[in-house]
Amino acid sequence: MPKTPVNLRRRAELEKRFQIHRRGTWVAGAAGLLGSWAVACAPVSLPDGDRRVALRGTTEQVILPTYAELRSRSADLSARLDELANDPEATDLAATRQAYLDVRAPLEEALAFGFGPAAELHSQAALDQSPLDTTKVDAELASESELTPQHLRTLGANKRGLHAIEYLLFPEDDPALEAALLADDPAGERRRRFASAAGQLVADGAQELWAAWEPQNGGYARRFSEPGGPDSASASVQAGLDTLLNEAVVVSEVIANVKLGKPLGVTTGGQVDAAAQESERAGASLSDMRSSLRGIRNVYFGAREEPAEPSLSTLVHAKSPSADLHARAALAEAEAALLAVPEPFTQALEESPETVRAAYDALKNLKRVLATEVLSSLGASLKFSDADGD
Amino acid sequence: MATSAPHVTYGQRSLRDRLLRGMRRMGIVSPGASPQTAPPLRVRPGAAPLGKLALSHLRCTSARLQRPVDVASLAAFRVGFGALLLVVAVRYFAHGWIAEYFLNPRHFFKYWGFAWVRPWPGLGMYLHLGLMATCGLGVMLGYRYRLSLACYALLFAYASLIDKSHYLNHYYLVLCVCGLMAWMPLGGAWSLDARRDAGARRAFVPTWMLWALRAQFALVYFFGGVAKLNGDWLLRAQPLSVWLARSQELPLVGRVLAAPAAAFAMSWAGALFDLFVVPLLLARRTRPFAFAALVLFHLLTARLFPIGLFPYFMLCGASLFFPADWPRKVLERWGYGGRAGETAGPGPSTGAWKWALSAYFAVQLLVPLRHWLYPGQMCWSEQGFRYSWNVMLMEKNGSVDFRVVEPSTGRVFQVSPREYFTAYQTDMMSPQPDMVLEAARVIAADFRARGVQEPAVYADAFAALNGRPMQRLIDPRVDLAREVDGLSNKTWILPMTPSPEPRIASLPWSPR
Numbered sequence: 010m011p012k013t014p015v016n017l018r019r020r021a022e023l024e025k026r027f028q029i030h031r032r033g034t035w036v037a038g039a040a041g042l043l044g045s046w047a048v049a050c051a052p053v054s055l056p057d058g059d060r061r062v063a064l065r066g067t068t069e070q071v072i073l074p075t076y077a078e079l080r081s082r083s084a085d086l087s088a089r090l091d092e093l094a095n096d097p098e099a100t101d102l103a104a105t106r107q108a109y110l111d112v113r114a115p116l117e118e119a120l121a122f123g124f125g126p127a128a129e130l131h132s133q134a135a136l137d138q139s140p141l142d143t144t145k146v147d148a149e150l151a152s153e154s155e156l157t158p159q160h161l162r163t164l165g166a167n168k169r170g171l172h173a174i175e176y177l178l179f180p181e182d183d184p185a186l187e188a189a190l191l192a193d194d195p196a197g198e199r200r201r202r203f204a205s206a207a208g209q210l211v212a213d214g215a216q217e218l219w220a221a222w223e224p225q226n227g228g229y230a231r232r233f234s235e236p237g238g239p240d241s242a243s244a245s246v247q248a249g250l251d252t253l254l255n256e257a258v259v260v261s262e263v264i265a266n267v268k269l270g271k272p273l274g275v276t277t278g279g280q281v282d283a284a285a286q287e288s289e290r291a292g293a294s295l296s297d298m299r300s301s302l303r304g305i306r307n308v309y310f311g312a313r314e315e316p317a318e319p320s321l322s323t324l325v326h327a328k329s330p331s332a333d334l335h336a337r338a339a340l341a342e343a344e345a346a347l348l349a350v351p352e353p354f355t356q357a358l359e360e361s362p363e364t365v366r367a368a369y370d371a372l373k374n375l376k377r378v379l380a381t382e383v384l385s386s387l388g389a390s391l392k393f394s395d396a397d398g399d
Numbered sequence: 400m401a402t403s404a405p406h407v408t409y410g411q412r413s414l415r416d417r418l419l420r421g422m423r424r425m426g427i428v429s430p431g432a433s434p435q436t437a438p439p440l441r442v443r444p445g446a447a448p449l450g451k452l453a454l455s456h457l458r459c460t461s462a463r464l465q466r467p468v469d470v471a472s473l474a475a476f477r478v479g480f481g482a483l484l485l486v487v488a489v490r491y492f493a494h495g496w497i498a499e500y501f502l503n504p505r506h507f508f509k510y511w512g513f514a515w516v517r518p519w520p521g522l523g524m525y526l527h528l529g530l531m532a533t534c535g536l537g538v539m540l541g542y543r544y545r546l547s548l549a550c551y552a553l554l555f556a557y558a559s560l561i562d563k564s565h566y567l568n569h570y571y572l573v574l575c576v577c578g579l580m581a582w583m584p585l586g587g588a589w590s591l592d593a594r595r596d597a598g599a600r601r602a603f604v605p606t607w608m609l610w611a612l613r614a615q616f617a618l619v620y621f622f623g624g625v626a627k628l629n630g631d632w633l634l635r636a637q638p639l640s641v642w643l644a645r646s647q648e649l650p651l652v653g654r655v656l657a658a659p660a661a662a663f664a665m666s667w668a669g670a671l672f673d674l675f676v677v678p679l680l681l682a683r684r685t686r687p688f689a690f691a692a693l694v695l696f697h698l699l700t701a702r703l704f705p706i707g708l709f710p711y712f713m714l715c716g717a718s719l720f721f722p723a724d725w726p727r728k729v730l731e732r733w734g735y736g737g738r739a740g741e742t743a744g745p746g747p748s749t750g751a752w753k754w755a756l757s758a759y760f761a762v763q764l765l766v767p768l769r770h771w772l773y774p775g776q777m778c779w780s781e782q783g784f785r786y787s788w789n790v791m792l793m794e795k796n797g798s799v800d801f802r803v804v805e806p807s808t809g810r811v812f813q814v815s816p817r818e819y820f821t822a823y824q825t826d827m828m829s830p831q832p833d834m835v836l837e838a839a840r841v842i843a844a845d846f847r848a849r850g851v852q853e854p855a856v857y858a859d860a861f862a863a864l865n866g867r868p869m870q871r872l873i874d875p876r877v878d879l880a881r882e883v884d885g886l887s888n889k890t891w892i893l894p895m896t897p898s899p900e901p902r903i904a905s906l907p908w909s910p911r
Contacts, residue, residue: 058647237648246644266815278810329869373800374620380798381863388641388794
């Protein structure tokens with residue numbers, strides 16, 4: 010039946026209305042989507058959540074105080090080594106040695122946050138490269154070069170740093186070494202000058218590291234603890250937490266594999282190699298390890314003394330109480346196992362390797378717990394990455 | 400009476416009418432198509448009624464799949480897909496992945512039969528990825544379309560086969576789609592090929608081409624949805640409860656995402672979305688809503704999770720579910736309509752496509768189901784996990800150390816995988832048993848080369864799946880150097896045991 014003009018007109022009107030309506034719906038829908046997207050991506054300030062507070066707290070209560078301590082102790086060591094160079098007879102060598110050991114504690118703790126400036130400045134290598142090339146150091150002492158900080162800076166990292174100072178100051182029970190160091194002759198003078206210049210470089214390095222982190226100078230502390238901003242170190246709070254956790258995993262493995270495993274010979278078929286320890290002359294290998302472990306623990310609990318809240322621990326606990334429990338237990342067991350290794354470490358390797366092995370196993374367990382349960386509970390290493398996809 | 404009436408029995412004419420009406424609505428056939436122009440539905444005399452219906456249905460479907468359909472939506476898909484192919488290659492340069500993934504590693508995790516695939520030396524991989532980008536651009540612009548696509552597929556397959564640790568579901572999807580598109584003349588419209596060669600122009604392609612690509616994307620959603628029908632996803636909201644908490648600092652929605660209820664809601668919504676979005680996209684009435692939900696879903700996942708280009712590939716694929724002429728209508732509305740210069744025919748089409756396509760999709764349907772052949776939880780053992788569209792299914796982290804034992808001397812060597820593999824490779828390998836096995840074989844080969852006689856390699860491998868406490872993943876008593884990787888069940892993978900309820904206890908704090 011042919012349509013009447015009235016019907017056609019009405020249909021056209023309806024179609025037009027429908028078309029307008031449909032277009033309007035699409036436009037509104039698209040605008041809504043784009044609007045939501047824009048809002049979701051916009052840098053809107055928010056009240057601080059636990060995770061952001063934990064990140065900031067760890068920065069302020071752990072990282073900055075550790076670097077401040079490293080700076081002040083390095084300056085103290087440098088001053089004592091200057092005194093040794095200028096007036097050896099008036100120097101308290103035992104106090105100088107203690108100053109050396111005091112620097113090592115915050116330096117080893119700082120391994121647990123060896124990212125950002127520490128990585129950019131290669132601070133661990135600059136301050137504490139191991140093993141030391143003692144042959145080259147001896148050659149440098151025997152040469153006629155001027156032993157200034159500027160000259161030492163031109164040498165490789167394995168010919169200066171804390172281990173070079175350790176080489177000149179330790180072992181404590183070596184009268185010949187002490188005599189050579191304090192000798193009133195050109196050779197003794199050069200040893201003291203070398204130690205002083207190395208101490209100056211360590212102090213400079215620690216100062217540089219602190220300056221890079223110092224929040225007042227717009228340093229890395231603010232960029233790290235306030236993620237998501239235009240100049241932030243991390244794109245998100247999660248990325249900052251990921252960095253802390255991943256570093257903790259790496260350091261736990263370093264303690265196990267390098268600091269314990271290598272001297273114990275687990276990588277070489279069981280052949281003990283005491284020379285593979287990092288601070289053998291100063292007898293500080295075990296205290297180094299305990300300090301490194303303390304660094305992990307400080308990061309996990311968000312404080313250097315009593316545990317803070319919120320912290321990584323409380324964040325993990327909120328998602329998985331068992332993961333937090335396992336992590337705390339693994340930390341405590343690792344600490345107990347390291348304390349159970351008798352000093353000095355060289356003797357323990359020979360006489361009670363089972364205690365060293367137990368410490369190795371405890372550190373391995375800590376690494377496993379951190380790398381599996383703790384990372385999983387915070388989603389810290391999604392197995393689909395930006396490279397790229399699910 | 401219709402000319403085909405003598406061949407139609409058992410109400411098939413009304414069935415065919417309904418099908419044609421539906422296909423007209425969905426844009427599969429031109430609006431002018433009618434029962435009279437459709438091929439006759441012949442029924443063999445004497446066949447059982449149900450068999451007759453099924454047979455005629457099959458023939459009818461086959462005939463319909465050969466009918467011409469507007470090439471416009473497929474051409475638009477080619478442009479979008481080609482642009483994404485280009486971006487895939489460019490991202491390797493932009494992020495420094497060429498050195499990180501192909502040049503820095505000392506060892507690679509190989510796929511079966513592809514151990515010969517290695518990175519090119521020197522600047523070879525840069526040239527390889529550069530050529531890939533060029534081919535992607537060629538696909539997008541339709542310049543020597545088939546050559547560009549085939550080259551891209553080969554180059555991308557080669558790059559993907561170098562190292563198993565870079566396996567991604569959507570890289571596999573890209574290869575599947577490239578494989579299908581290589582048989583389609585999608586350079587016949589809106590392309591440089593069509594501009595420079597009038598003979599290559601075409602306005603229509605056989606319907607099966609559109610449906611093959613639709614089916615490919617539908618499989619991703621469907622099997623992605625099926626994989627989510629498990630206790631972890633639906634009853635424990637894992638791993639979304641962990642992943643969503645990562646985004647709790649997002650403005651407006653962050654706090655909502657961190658709530659446990661949000662993880663449950665999104666888990667269920669995600670499973671339902673994957674299972675039903677394709678049928679809802681196919682139905683005309685629900686399509687706008689389904690598409691809006693799809694856009695929202697993929698943009699949300701792109702924002703919340705670091706999943707690279709996956710959401711954009713799926714958004715591009717979703718455009719195929721609109722009527723085949725949608726880009727032409729959009730252009731007409733903007734005043735750029737017309738098919739000037741395009742040929743009208745669908746081009747030559749033999750019957751071989753039916754068999755090839757049937758075989759291809761039979762494989763595509765069976766491969767994701769193969770994990771049922773293995774005991775235990777798929778996410779734990781990861782047997783049958785790859786190529787199965789198990790998308791965003793688990794938060795699994797592992798830690799593995801190896802012990803190498805020299806039987807003749809009893810010497811034991813502890814080996815960290817980091818001595819052989821990069822951090823990324825180690826992270827990817829640790830929770831995946833077949834990769835742990837491969838790592839063990841690499842280590843055994845190295846120790847043999849270093850003079851250790853018949854080294855036995857044992858793994859201390861632990862993993863934590865979807866918030867559970869860590870457990871041993873691999874039997875530490877099994878010498879992996881003597882195990883063979885294959886399709887059979889890997890008995891050395893330890894089963895996942897039920898995790899005990901967590902005990903909350905306070906541990907003494909040791910003062911500094």
